[in-house]
Amino acid sequence: MIPLSGDLPRAKGVKSDSVESIDVTKGTSTLKRGFAHMLKNGVVMDVTTVEQAQIAEEAGAVSVMVLDKLPSDVRKAGGVARTASIRIIQDIMDHVTIPVMAKCRIGHVYEAKVLAEANVDMIDESEVLTPADENHHIWKWDYTTPFVNGARSLAEALRRVEEGAAMIRTKGEPGTGNVAEAILHIKKVNDELRSIKAIYDSGDKQDLVRMAREFKVSFDLVEETAKIGRLPVVNFAAGGIATPADAAYLMSLGCDGIFVGSGIFKAEDAMERARATVLATTFWEDPDAVKEAQKMINEKQSMLGLDVNNLELRMQERGGSA
Amino acid sequence: MSELDIGILALQGDVTENFMSTMMAMNELGIDGSVNQVKTPDQISALDGLIIPGGESTMMGQLSLTNGAMNSLKEKIESGMPVLGICAGMILLSKNSKDRVVGSTKQPLLDALDVEIERNSFGRQKDSFEAEVSLDAMEIPSFQGVFIRAPAVLKTGSGVETLGKFNEKIIAVKQGNIIATSFHPELTRDVSLHKQFVKMVAESKN
Numbered sequence: 405m406i407p408l409s410g411d412l413p414r415a416k417g418v419k420s421d422s423v424e425s426i427d428v429t430k431g432t433s434t435l436k437r438g439f440a441h442m443l444k445n446g447v448v449m450d451v452t453t454v455e456q457a458q459i460a461e462e463a464g465a466v467s468v469m470v471l472d473k474l475p476s477d478v479r480k481a482g483g484v485a486r487t488a489s490i491r492i493i494q495d496i497m498d499h500v501t502i503p504v505m506a507k508c509r510i511g512h513v514y515e516a517k518v519l520a521e522a523n524v525d526m527i528d529e530s531e532v533l534t535p536a537d538e539n540h541h542i543w544k545w546d547y548t549t550p551f552v553n554g555a556r557s558l559a560e561a562l563r564r565v566e567e568g569a570a571m572i573r574t575k576g577e578p579g580t581g582n583v584a585e586a587i588l589h590i591k592k593v594n595d596e597l598r599s600i601k602a603i604y605d606s607g608d609k610q611d612l613v614r615m616a617r618e619f620k621v622s623f624d625l626v627e628e629t630a631k632i633g634r635l636p637v638v639n640f641a642a643g644g645i646a647t648p649a650d651a652a653y654l655m656s657l658g659c660d661g662i663f664v665g666s667g668i669f670k671a672e673d674a675m676e677r678a679r680a681t682v683l684a685t686t687f688w689e690d691p692d693a694v695k696e697a698q699k700m701i702n703e704k705q706s707m708l709g710l711d712v713n714n715l716e717l718r719m720q721e722r723g724g725s726a
Numbered sequence: 727m728s729e730l731d732i733g734i735l736a737l738q739g740d741v742t743e744n745f746m747s748t749m750m751a752m753n754e755l756g757i758d759g760s761v762n763q764v765k766t767p768d769q770i771s772a773l774d775g776l777i778i779p780g781g782e783s784t785m786m787g788q789l790s791l792t793n794g795a796m797n798s799l800k801e802k803i804e805s806g807m808p809v810l811g812i813c814a815g816m817i818l819l820s821k822n823s824k825d826r827v828v829g830s831t832k833q834p835l836l837d838a839l840d841v842e843i844e845r846n847s848f849g850r851q852k853d854s855f856e857a858e859v860s861l862d863a864m865e866i867p868s869f870q871g872v873f874i875r876a877p878a879v880l881k882t883g884s885g886v887e888t889l890g891k892f893n894e895k896i897i898a899v900k901q902g903n904i905i906a907t908s909f910h911p912e913l914t915r916d917v918s919l920h921k922q923f924v925k926m927v928a929e930s931k932n
Contacts, residue, residue, distance in 0.1 A: 408913060423893050427858045436855045438874050438913045441740040442780050442814070464785040466738060501825040501833075501845055502782055503875065525851035525875070548852050686737055686789055687765070696806075 406442075408428055408434045410628070410636055413567065415545040417598035419563050424623035431548035439503075439526065440638040443661055444469055446646070447651065447682050450506065450665040452488070458675075463678030467503040468523070469663065470496055475532050476580030476666035478709065479717060485533040486535065488517045490522050497523065504624055505552070510723040512535025520549040526571070528552045531666045531722035532578045532665070539726050544568030546725050554642065556589045558596035558725055559619035566621050572635055574659070575720045576643020581709030583650040585720060588641045590657045593679075596635055604630035634658075643720065644707055646671070648684030648697035672705035730927055733773040734801075737765055737789045737813060739781020743912040744920075745839045748777065750863030751920035757928055759763050760767035767798035775808040776925030778815030780874070780910050782903060783845075787818055796834065806904045808930050810923045816879050816899075816906035835838045839904050840883025847878035847908075859909065861898055866918050871897070871909035878908055903930065 410433050411418075417431040446466030451457045455467045472488040473481060487508050497504045503525035508515035510529055515536070519527050529542055529555055541564065544551040550570035555561035561572045574593055576586030603611045604627070615624040629636055641654035642663035651662045662685050664678075669678045680700035687693035712718075730752070743764055750760045766772050776799070778786070803809050803819075811819040817835070821849040823843040824830045848855065851874070859871040871892065872884045879896035881889060889898035889905075897908040907927070911919040 425859070426857050426893070428855045430855045432856055434872055434913055435856060435874060438740075438910065439851055441743065442782070442874060444740060444781070444783060445736070445738045446782060460868065461784060464788045466782040466785055466918060498827055501784060501828050501831055509860065511842065520852065523850050523852055550851065645757070651733070682785070682789070683792070687793075687866075 408437050410437070410565070412545045417545055417547045417568070417570070419548055428630065433724065436550035436570035436579055436693070437637055443640075444638060445686060446661045447646040447685050448661070448663045449668055449678060450458065450663070451496070452528060452670065454494070454496050454499050455645065456669055457500045459675055461500045461502050463675060464682035465502060465678065466507055466661070469505045469507065470527060471507055471532070474666045474670055475719070476581070476670050477579075478532060479579040484489070487519065487533065491524055493519075493524060496682065505584045507533055507534040510535040511542060513542055514544050516547065521545055524549065526550050526552055529662060530554065531575065532721045535722045537724070541567050541723060541726060554720070556592070556720055556724055557591050558600070561639070562619055562621045562625055563634075564627060565635070565637055566625055569637065571638045571640070573640040573642040573663055576641070576645070577712045578641075578713070578719050580644045580646045580712055581646040581667060581670070581707040582712050583654070584644070585655070585712055586641050586645060588652060590641055590654060590659055593635070593639075594658060597629070597635070600626065603632040603717065642691050646709065647701060648680045651681050652684040652688035652694040655685055666707055670707040671701070673702055676700045730757060730773045730931060731772060731773050731926060732759060732761050732924070733764035733787070734761065735776060735815075736763035737786050738796070739779040739786070740910070740912060741779050744779045744812070745778045747912045747917050747920040751896065751917040751924045755924055756919055757924060760846070764795070765795065767794045769800060770795060770798045772801065773807060774931050775923070776802070776810075777923070778811045779852065779912065780813040780815070782932065783814035783817035783823075784831070784833045784905065786814060788917065791834050797837070800836055800838065803836065803904065806930065808902050808923065808926045809905075810913065811904070811906040812840070814910060816913060817845060817852060819904060819906055820830060821883070823877070825878065838844070839899070839901055839906055840886050841879045841899060842881040843877045844880050845877045846875050848873060848876055851875055852871045857892060859890050859897060861891055861919070863889045863900070864919070864922050866871075866922070869911065869916060869919065870914050872913045873897075873909045876908040905917055
């Protein structure tokens with residue numbers, strides 16, 4: 405079980421209230437991380453319209469992520485990518501029963517505040533949009549709304565958790581239809597987890613301190629993570645997932661669930677592909693079920709995809725050093 | 727008596743948390759048995775008791791229709807197998823469900839628990855909350871209720887007992903072999919509700 409503890413004392417996002425003389429608390433780590441726990445073994449789909457959101461819901465998505473443009477279009481359009489229109493986000497919230505997430509720019513405190521006020525269920529501080537602050541991510545403990553952040557390594561993931569992220573997604577390279585980077589990064593995080601777990605089991609505290617200094621996070625967080633041998637929050641895979649087999653493979657590598665961006669609505673068979681991706685994520689342990697899911701899609705209708713070695717823009721590197 | 731076999735419906739949601747709470751509850755009660763994650767009709771048909779965990783009810787309903795689990799769940803519940811539905815599980819068990827904002831939806835339901843549910847009854851995630859609730863009818867005077875985009879029961883049928891309320895809304899019910907809660911006992915370290923459920927499964931097997 406993933407511990408739901410990890411509260412920051414006097415975090416501003418925690419709100420106390422009283423209803424009919426009963427004490428009520430909002431914005432605790434249990435509630436924020438617990439929200440992410442409810443998404444486990446599910447697929448979160450990127451959408452840009454109400455119609456796409458409804459298709460995603462009908463296909464069995466556990467949540468939708470609202471963007472102005474799908475990542476592959478962000479890549480094509482160039483320029484500055486910002487948070488989606490609030491009206492579209494609210495329109496989608498009025499038309500689907502599943503949770504609605506939206507992206508804000510890395511470090512853009514007021515895009516995040518606007519999304520929190522708009523009442524989205526989770527905010528993704530995302531490298532798909534143009535970063536607003538290369539040196540600082542948002543201090544997420546100030547928010548009652550939970551956040552998800554991307555990471556390419558254990559160090560990056562723990563830095564985001566220390567800032568208050570309630571969920572992590574290991575980064576791939578968004579908008580490419582190429583799953584290679586997502587695979588690379590979840591394997592890297594897994595390797596690093598195994599290595600700090602081994603240090604913990606050896607009882608060598610000094611070596612754990614060394615790791616904490618290398619990761620640029622607190623000793624306590626490294627020790628807690630090393631003890632349980634996994635990230636202390638739910639971890640999904642993201643970036644470049646285009647087929648049911650992509651999703652099933654990432655689940656088999658220990659991801660708690662899947663984010664699909666351009667892979668679904670940039671394909672020509674979106675409805676079937678959305679449903680097939682959900683089935684492959686749920687039944688990943690059964691290769692025959694994944695085959696049946698893969699049969700639902702037509703490779704000739706998959707998004708064309710890009711070679712990640714020849715990209716002008718590598719979104720995954722954004723915010724990685726901070 | 728042979729060992730208890732309790733399943734956690736593992737299509738989606740917080741399955742491992744319920745697995746841990748049930749294992750702990752069995753340990754504390756000194757009851758032998760196994761807890762298994764189940765997805766298929768075959769796995770479900772072998773169970774003595776089942777927990778439908780928190781998650782997204784729409785997704786769980788659609789997938790259980792696709793793989794045939796819906797029918798075997800219905801049959802088992804009608805034949806008297808104890809079932810605990812948590813949040814999404816409560817919605818899935820219900821006869822009727824509508825969303826507070828979106829209204830009626832076509833989501834598949836098990837139609838086993840004679841209640842009308844309002845989904846997202848307390849608001850969106852920002853309004854998710856923790857508060858103490860009491861379930862006196864289950865001999866649990868105080869429990870830390872974790873409500874995450876929680877549903878509430880608007881109307882109950884004649885055979886349904888209200889186990890607990892929060893701010894005038896019904897948040898826990900019992901109907902024969904079915905218990906359902908709006909909140910998430912599996913997200914706390916308190917396993918008293920899971921213990922009551924394990925006891926119910928043990929008694930039904932005797």
